[in-house]
Amino acid sequence: MSIDLVPVRRALLSVSDKTGLIEFAQALAARGVELLSTGGTAAALRGAGLTVTDVSEITAFPEMMDGRVKTLHPMVHGGLLALRDNPDHQQAMKAHGIDAIDLLVVNLYPFEATVAAGADYATCIENIDIGGPAMIRAAAKNHGFVNVVVDVEDYAGLLAELEVNEGTTSLLYRKQLALTAYARTAAYDAAVSGWMADALGEAEPRRRAISGTLAQTLRYGENPHQSAAFYSDGSTRPGVATAEQFQGKALSYNNINDTDAAFELVAEFDPAAGPAVAIIKHANPCGVARGESLTDAYQRAFNCDQTSAFGGIVALNDTLDADTAREITKIFTEVVIAPDVTDEAREIFAAKKNLRLLTTGGLPDVTAPGRVWRQVAGGYLVQDKDNGHIDIGDLKVVTERAPSESELADLLFAWKVAKHVKSNAIVYARDGATVGVGAGQMSRVDSTRIAARKAQDMAETLGLATSPAEGAVVASDAFFPFPDGLLTAAGAGATAVIQPGGSMRDADVIAAANEAGLAMVFTGMRHFRH
Template structure:
């Protein structure tokens, strides 16, 4: 049953006479508390927060003095008391509320400073189940929500970043805070508790292996406001969920302009792709444009891998994103800066490489500190009108697949190596995806077409253009292998690959016409293997 409002408006300016402080993150606490005390505000606090304030020589009243009840149960129960929540929730201008406060000796609390137990950090640390549960804050969120609900009279501060703004507002308004300011603090507080509860519920779902909980929530903290979204008329912001997976969200930006919405989207695609390649086995480079690879290669060195990747489609590479699976060195940096590049992302960079890249002041250099694990479990989320599509990350890797040879001719060892390479790349190409590869490098990529045969033809056409630009007598698809992210529904897609010069094919299989496609491959002496795994990417 809905609660009926008495419609009592809160005052515009609300004097702050008493503040309750209870924080897990003690950054800036002492200076903030001292400033509040200098403004004549009485300080009430709990546990370690009260101790830190008192040790700094600042007068502070213990919350147990307010409640007349000691902290119990290892601090689990300390602020869950009518003396606290009555002081937070009381509507000061409601005669019934005011009388209840007087009758029960409840003192009003005008400012609440609370940040929550570090549940997210503890959950990410690999702590055991009991330790994680113990870091679920109860009293903190209760106070935050109570103060935020009663923002007509109470101001709520949930993180140290807001201390300066609160002090400035108090000084500007002679010890009071405006209603508009209190509303903004309340909105932020509810967002914080929502993200906190989302982290807890998602951790429980993962810990209990509940794939699809009845209620699902996701939360994040604003990292930056974009100049615009995909297009100039769209607004956009970048939020961090706290997932420690190495990538654009965890990376340190060494230099360059602020990242745009499209930069972040494309850089994420690039780094996830290059993470498919084990740096202990080979250097690998991926060049991405509009979230699709336009060139990928592996080689003995990053420089060689970059040049091979660039040769696949040098026209599209202009203004692209370059991802590397090893710390970037000077030799690779010298090649990359020769053409206009938006972003470089790598695990790290040598000082020499960083100095070379610094000559291009607008070029963004991101150092992620590690590579994403392509086989690690995870969750992806996509919005649709009125809902969210949530699925597990595509963490299938070709090295773990049981490849089945379905043609009379089996692939050679060299073909098999290139087939695995091509299928790794196809996983990260928009469907329908066709990838030609040769000698550990893409030589033609067809992406995002409505028919698979069109993707095959576009990839072959790209290869012809690249060969002409490089002065090769014929496109590198001659003698290449080809990967398809899903089965060939008809033999025409395969025939387009044959016409381009491919000698071996890797695909999931599973079409009603598999026999027809296999027969066409046998007729032309093509080796073909089935993976049994599809890599649609929309």
């Protein structure tokens, strides 16, 4: 049975991250709390003039085996696990000289940071904490009587709780601490097991665990009736999770999803090869382009679908400059994300209070391995991240006419964009810019028609005599199952096609391409994106 208000008289502190430790311990000591500690933590506290009892003094055993064994002892765990209202427990404590521990403060060996730093196998193993998780779980189980703090950011909250309750903590507060504690040990074990799976080359281990840290509570999810939150997995990969936001209200669920899609797409284009801009709406590109400058690239991307670009997300592959900022602010834009931004561009954006500006410090490596998780009823689908990449040497010309040099450049450009379009995906591109995008249709021929129609619509908007699809190339994320989609593209004026190939009717599609005078290449790789 638990009681509500429990006094804190004795605390065990053993931390790897010593941020805020001294001030926190001084506040506890000022309340008359007895301090127990281990190793480096005890030394730090003594160095600050605090009175500390070493755990080895109460266990009558020295720390041994390079610190592997120090807190795994009944004098420690008995003090954490004993039920204060259980006579048998009280009798056992008295018989063995065990004193209660009312507060445990532990943060674990920096295993995740050690792995992220690229340490070798043996070093990573030595940074797996054993005693810490054991104590945390013991204290959390006995939250009816014991407080457990595992995060530096909870120091202030505990001190505030003690202040409000005159040196005691409430049962509800201890339950909340226990929840955080169990989540921390679960995340720690997930990090260890995930690392071991990678180290052993186990792509599909029997059990998989994932974890995250709350980064932001969202106003709602995709729709107002859905609650939502954003969790970080601790990755340092440049992107929306690691970005610095300069202005604008908090990102929404849809903002985060779309901004991630935009930045991952624009990262396909190395800034060393020239500026590139992607404009995203509802997780699909409505315009992507290279240019002589970012301003040029933005304008060319915008001219693919000006209507859809309104209220969209803009991603750039290089530092956002003032001229590009002026162009972007001519219409309403939800989010702009770039590796960096000039001071002048920031000043221009400052006049648009609702526009969110994010910088990431770099581009993500789109070729790096990773795993993608998706929940379904009753489980999770887990797969490798789609980091498939095609170079010119990987292409197989299957038609009588080979693509020209300029067509090849556009084919590879369109292929990179198609990878980021919802299936069924069709992308028309010309001169390093999309001119029509068809996304997410049940029929590939419908995606082809929609993309062609969007190109025609922009011709009318821009006052062009002909559709920009005329003379364009076409990328298809998967094979054409029949010639109809290919012929629709040819009818819109396309001159060359890139597709995976692999259909039972490839011969029919190739014959249709030859008859229409198209050049076509196969990649041998598809890019479904559902």
